[in-house]
Amino acid sequence: MSRTPDIDRAASRAAELRAVLAEHNYNYHVLDAPTIPDAEYDALLRELSAIEAEHPDLVTSDSPTQRVGAAGTTDFSPVRHEVPMLSLNNAFDDVEKTDDRERFAEIADFVRRIETKLGIENPEFSVEPKLDGLAISLRYEGGIFVRGATRGDGVTGEDVTANLRTIKVIPLTLRGKDWPAVLEVRGEVYMPRAAFEAYNEKARETGEKTLANPRNGAAGSLRQRDPGATAKRPLAFYAYAVYLPDDLDATIAPRHSEALARLRDWGFPVSPEVDTAQGFDGLVAYYRRIGARRDALPYDIDGVVYKLDRYDGQKVMGFVSRAPRWAVAHKYPAQEQTTQIVGIDVNIGRTGAATPLARVQPVQVAGVVVSNVTLHNADQIARLDARVGDYVIVRRAGDVIPEIVRVVVERRPEGTVEWRMPTECPVCGSALVRVEGMAVWRCSGGLACGAQRKEAIFHFASRRAMDIEGLGDRLIEDLVDLDYVKTIADVYKLDVDDWVEMKRRADERDGTVPETVKQGKVATKWAENLVASIDKSRATTLERFLYALGIRDVGESTAKALARWFGGFDAIANAPLEELKQVPDVGPVVAGRIVEFFAEPHNRDVIDALRAAGVVWAEHEPQRTVQGHLAGKTVVLTGTLEQMSRDEAKDKLEALGAKVSGSVSKKTSFVVAGPGAGSKLEKATELGIEVWDEAKLIAYLDEVGQG
DNA sequence: GGCCCTCGAGTTCG
DNA sequence: CTCGAGGGCC
Numbered sequence: 001m002s003r004t005p006d007i008d009r010a011a012s013r014a015a016e017l018r019a020v021l022a023e024h025n026y027n028y029h030v031l032d033a034p035t036i037p038d039a040e041y042d043a044l045l046r047e048l049s050a051i052e053a054e055h056p057d058l059v060t061s062d063s064p065t066q067r068v069g070a071a072g073t074t075d076f077s078p079v080r081h082e083v084p085m086l087s088l089n090n091a092f093d094d095v096e097k098t099d100d101r102e103r104f105a106e107i108a109d110f111v112r113r114i115e116t117k118l119g120i121e122n123p124e125f126s127v128e129p130k131l132d133g134l135a136i137s138l139r140y141e142g143g144i145f146v147r148g149a150t151r152g153d154g155v156t157g158e159d160v161t162a163n164l165r166t167i168k169v170i171p172l173t174l175r176g177k178d179w180p181a182v183l184e185v186r187g188e189v190y191m192p193r194a195a196f197e198a199y200n201e202k203a204r205e206t207g208e209k210t211l212a213n214p215r216n217g218a219a220g221s222l223r224q225r226d227p228g229a230t231a232k233r234p235l236a237f238y239a240y241a242v243y244l245p246d247d248l249d250a251t252i253a254p255r256h257s258e259a260l261a262r263l264r265d266w267g268f269p270v271s272p273e274v275d276t277a278q279g280f281d282g283l284v285a286y287y288r289r290i291g292a293r294r295d296a297l298p299y300d301i302d303g304v305v306y307k308l309d310r311y312d313g314q315k316v317m318g319f320v321s322r323a324p325r326w327a328v329a330h331k332y333p334a335q336e337q338t339t340q341i342v343g344i345d346v347n348i349g350r351t352g353a354a355t356p357l358a359r360v361q362p363v364q365v366a367g368v369v370v371s372n373v374t375l376h377n378a379d380q381i382a383r384l385d386a387r388v389g390d391y392v393i394v395r396r397a398g399d400v401i402p403e404i405v406r407v408v409v410e411r412r413p414e415g416t417v418e419w420r421m422p423t424e425c426p427v428c429g430s431a432l433v434r435v436e437g438m439a440v441w442r443c444s445g446g447l448a449c450g451a452q453r454k455e456a457i458f459h460f461a462s463r464r465a466m467d468i469e470g471l472g473d474r475l476i477e478d479l480v481d482l483d484y485v486k487t488i489a490d491v492y493k494l495d496v497d498d499w500v501e502m503k504r505r506a507d508e509r510d511g512t513v514p515e516t517v518k519q520g521k522v523a524t525k526w527a528e529n530l531v532a533s534i535d536k537s538r539a540t541t542l543e544r545f546l547y548a549l550g551i552r553d554v555g556e557s558t559a560k561a562l563a564r565w566f567g568g569f570d571a572i573a574n575a576p577l578e579e580l581k582q583v584p585d586v587g588p589v590v591a592g593r594i595v596e597f598f599a600e601p602h603n604r605d606v607i608d609a610l611r612a613a614g615v616v617w618a619e620h621e622p623q624r625t626v627q628g629h630l631a632g633k634t635v636v637l638t639g640t641l642e643q644m645s646r647d648e649a650k651d652k653l654e655a656l657g658a659k660v661s662g663s664v665s666k667k668t669s670f671v672v673a674g675p676g677a678g679s680k681l682e683k684a685t686e687l688g689i690e691v692w693d694e695a696k697l698i699a700y701l702d703e704v705g706q707g
Numbered sequence: 708g709g710c711c712c713t714c715g716a717g718t719t720c721g
Numbered sequence: 722c723t724c725g726a727g728g729g730c731c
Contacts, residue, residue, distance in 0.1 A: 349717060357718095374718055376724075401718055401722070439725065553727075555715045585713080587728045665712055 007058075010051050014058050017048040035410045037393055038302065039334030042090060076158035079149035082245040083184060085137060086154065086322055088305065088329040100284055107287075107306075110328045111280045114308060118316060122279030124309040126256040127286045128240060129273045130329050132300040133190030133218045136164065136237075139245075140183050143174040150222065154322065160222050164189075166231035171267035179266050182246045187239035187268070191217040192298045195234030214300050239268040240305075255309045273297075276309060287330055294332065303331035336395045337370075338408060339363040341388055344375070344419055346426050350455035351552055352442040354421065354432050356381055358392070358404065366396040373402045377439050378421045385409075387416040427451040447487070447602075454480045456550050460488040464556055465548035466540060469533040470526070478506040488548075489609035491534060499527035542569060542617045549607070551597045553590045561585055562594075568619040573598045573607070628657030629704045636664050638681055639674035641694050652701055664689065672697050 024041055052059045091106035101108050114123050137157065139147045148164035149157035164170055167189065191199075191214040199217065200210045211217035221233035242259050244250050253259040257276050264270045277286045283306050290297075290304050308314050308326035317326035343359040356375040363370055373394055375381050384407055386392060391411040392404045421441050425432055430445030443449050447456065457476050461468040471491070479485050484494065484502050494502075500522060507513045514523075540548075546569075547559035554562070565583045566572045572580075572594070580591035597603055626632065635658045641649055649672065650660045664671060664683040670690040673681045684691055692700075 347717090351716075353716075355717065368720055370719075372719065376717085396719090400720075402720095553715065557714060585728065589727055661713070663713065667712070 007055060010055050011058055014048060014051045014055075017044055017051070020044060021048065035408055036338055037334065037336040039336065040338055042092075042331070046090075046092075076160060078152075078156050079147065079159045080156050081137060081149065081151075081154070083243045083248065084154050084322070085135060085151040085157070085186065086319075086324060088327055089323045090303070091328050091330045093331075093333065101280075104280075104284055104287075104330075107283055107328070107330055108280055110306070111283065113325065114313070114317060118313055122282070123313065124255075125277050125283060125306045126260065126309045127275050127277045127283065127307075128271055128305050129290055129297070129301045130303040130305045130331075131188040131190045131238060131271075132215045132302045133188040134215070134222060136160070136187065136189050136222075138164065138170065138185045138187070140174060140179070140185065142181060143179055145170065145172045162227040163222050163224060163230040166227050167235045167237055169237050169269045175267040176265055180244050180250075180252065182244065183252075184243045184245050185239050185263065185268060186241040186243070187237055189218050189222060189235055189237050190214065190299050191221070191234060192236055193300060194298060195236075199234060236299075237269060238271045239263050240270070240274075251311045254311060256307050256311065256314075257309050259311075277306070283330070291332055301332070302334075303329050305329050333364065333367045335366045336393055336405065337363040337365045338391055338393055339370075341386060341390050341392055344381075344386070344388055346422060346432075348425060348427050348443050348449060348451035348455075350452060350459050350550060352445070352449065352452055354425070354441040354443060356419070356421070358386065360392070360394065363394065365394055365402060368396070370394055370396065370402045373404055375404065378434075378441060379439050381419050385418065387412070387419055389413045389416045425449060425451075450480055453486075457485065457488055457491065459550050460548045461491070461537075465544055466537040467544070468537045470530045471534070475530075478502060482506060482509075487606045487609070489606050489613060492538070492610070492613035492615070494531070494534075496524060496527045496531050499530060500524055503527070538614045538616060540615065540617050542567075542619060545569070545615065545617050546572070549597070549603075552593045554594065558585060558590060564623045567622040569617070571622075573604075626657045628655065630656040630658035630669075633658045633669035634667055635660050636662065636668050636671045636680060636684070638664075638671060641672075641674045643694055643698060649697065656704065 021041070021044055024036060024044075091104075091110065093103055094105060097103040097105075111123070115121055135151045137149050137151070138145060139149075145165070146161075147159060148161045148170075149159055151157050165172065191211075193214055196211060196214040196217050202208075203210045211220065217233065218235055221230050221235055224230045224233075239260070241256075242252060242263055244252065251259065252262050257274075260270050260274055273290060275286060277283050286306075287304055290301070294301060306328055308317060314324065314326040317324070319325060339360045339362075341358045341360055345357045345359060347355045347357050349355060355377065358373045358375055360371060360373055373392075375384075375386060384392075384404055386404060386407050389412070391408040393406055393408065394402050395405045396402045421432060421434075423432060424430065425443035425445055428443065428445040428449035428451070430443050430449060432441045433444050434441045443452065445452065447453050454473075454476050457471075457480070458473055460466055461471040461476070468491070479491075479502065482502055482505055484498065485491055504522075541563070543556075543560045543563035546554065546562060547556050561583055562572050562580075566575065575594075577588075577591050577595050580586055580594055581588060583591075586594075630653060635653050637646055637649055637660065644652075653660050658669075661668070664680050664687065666687050666689075668684065668687075668689050670692055671681065671684040672692045672694065673684070674694050681691065
């Protein structure tokens with residue numbers, strides 16, 4: 001039988017994948033220094049599995065698909081596992097699909113295979129989070145912990161008994177009396193996220209080496225030669241399986257979930273997230289429930305594990321190759337991915353701040369495609385030594401904004417050069433300068449710089465400033481590029497015809513003339529709406545107007561303080577430095593910025609033009625003392641309020657004299673927490689600060705006549 | 708001069 | 722949300 005070119009190609013790709021995977025296995029298991037994220041490793045392994053499934057002849061005994069892990073190291077004495085430590089099959093989602101049965105097709109298949117083979121419907125599963133740590137096996141004889149070992153290659157691991165003994169949550173003697181003479185408990189050693197961060201913070205202070213991530217922290221800690229060094233690492237452990245090695249047919253309970261409960265009784269920590277679930281729908285519901293809380297869990301997880309609950313059922317299902325057919329690991333979308341930097345641009349903000357931005361090959365991270373990653377500032381780039389062409393690990397963790405975790409220096413292509421902040425503004429060509437000792441570089445072009453002009457207008461129109469609905473970045477971009485506005489005051493000079501004409505010119509320039517226009521129709525409704533909303537913005541408040549001007553370091557809060565203190569605009573514009581410094585929270589720097597702003601004739605002209613265009617606000621007597629039921633109190637709002645908007649609550653509290661702040665400290669008087677409250681509520685509890693729910697706030701407002 | 712507490716500014720994707 | 726830096730207090 002002659003081999004076809006197809007098979008030859010598959011054979012060479014399989015060999016290539018095996019070589020690559022073997023290298024990564026060594027890095028991961030032996031050196032504890034992976035050079036690619038797990039998601040990428042999984043993708044390579046799946047590709048190899050797929051090739052082998054299609055061409056069974058190509059399967060070799062040394063293929064990574066046929067083994068559980070990599071070879072152990074010789075550092076610690078080898079331990080042969082009487083019951084092999086298996087790996088689980090992984091299931092991934094097809095995120096393109098919206099129907100659950102299609103999206104989670106691999107899970108649906110898994111459940112269906114069990115239902116068919118056992119002839120039952122909606123089998124019961126024991127379900128648990130899959131911690132991102134290190135699998136270990138603990139042996140107990142006569143209720144005493146006698147030996148602990150790493151997984152190694154699944155058959156032979158390393159003796160790490162001394163190090164495991166240092167982990168406080170691992171029982172050295174079992175509680176109760178009804179335990180078997182010999183048992184082996186399997187579980188995951190992991191490093192809680194908070195402990196990981198605290199460890200790194202301390203390591204940074206003392207100049208020690210920091211840990212790359214909690215998983216590496218756990219793995220590295222168990223490999224310490226000196227158990228004393230391990231003891232200093234904040235490790236934890238959860239048990240998830242139990243065996244009776246002297247009689248493998250016997251079990252300590254008929255169901256896995258009951259076995260876990262027994263383990264708990266004997267003193268083993270079992271994850272509180274462990275639960276049971278019925279059939280496909282139950283599994284998916286659990287997957288979603290844990291997924292929604294993934295970031296809030298105190299440890300990293302990369303998925304959830306489903307195990308057929310009944311042991312007799314597990315026995316019937318048996319194994320395929322080395323993985324059980326009665327269990328599966330359902331992975332969440334990766335929160336880390338490798339990609340390549342294709343370019344580094346520099347963004348210019350409203351204040352001229354130059355922010356480097358990495359353009360990367362688009363990759364899916366935690367469910368969205370990331371193509372831009374901020375690099376914050378030049379210091380950050382220098383710290384990371386990120387270069388154009390570099391492969392980098394991108395993460396989208398707790399918050400939404402992607403960041404570069406680190407550069408994969410091992411994969412750096414030849415000929416890359418260190419990145420340097422350009423000397424000129426990429427938009428207007430003015431010099432980029434950095435004030436001694438400051439982190440940010442700034443464009444010195446001021447409002448002559450197109451980027452700063454755009455940002456100034458965007459800020460002026462924003463919701464918390466003049467609140468011009470419909471005037472967004474796209475429109476402002478065209479407005480400035482086509483020279484329709486030079487200053488924020490020009491926005492009020494444009495009529496419907498100007499807007500329509502501007503849009504026509506922009507479309508012409510871009511070659512994107514809409515069909516309707518080609519047919520001779522001109523859309524004007526949007527321009528009418530826009531002009532109406534610009535008109536509406538003319539009636540504003542002193543504090544909004546002050547904020548809208550975009551004076552450096554005068555944000556919402558400072559603008560409000562100035563408005564209260566002076567009561568009128570001219571008093572502020574003409575106030576000498578010393579008087580400004582009297583205002584609470586205004587010091588020499590901010591006072592200087594304000595004086596500087598109003599000393600600039602151009603700014604005076606713009607303000608005059610705005611007033612001439614009909615921008616008005618109410619003025620009042622200076623208010624220099626705080627009055628009301630909540631005078632002197634600092635309140636923090638967190639979570640979602642259901643009866644009123646956050647802004648509404650803020651207004652009402654401020655009307656009572658309270659200061660509404662964004663961060664909890666020991667100065668905080670009380671915290672109003674709605675559903676979904678996170679770190680702020682946690683901090684309040686920690687500091688022993690009074691916490692109100694929304695109902696209590698409403699009752700209080702009613703009582704003092706603000707409801 | 709050295710803390711702690713706030714505020715300001717910049718940020719990604721759909 | 723997070724970082725950096727300004728303000729205020731010891």
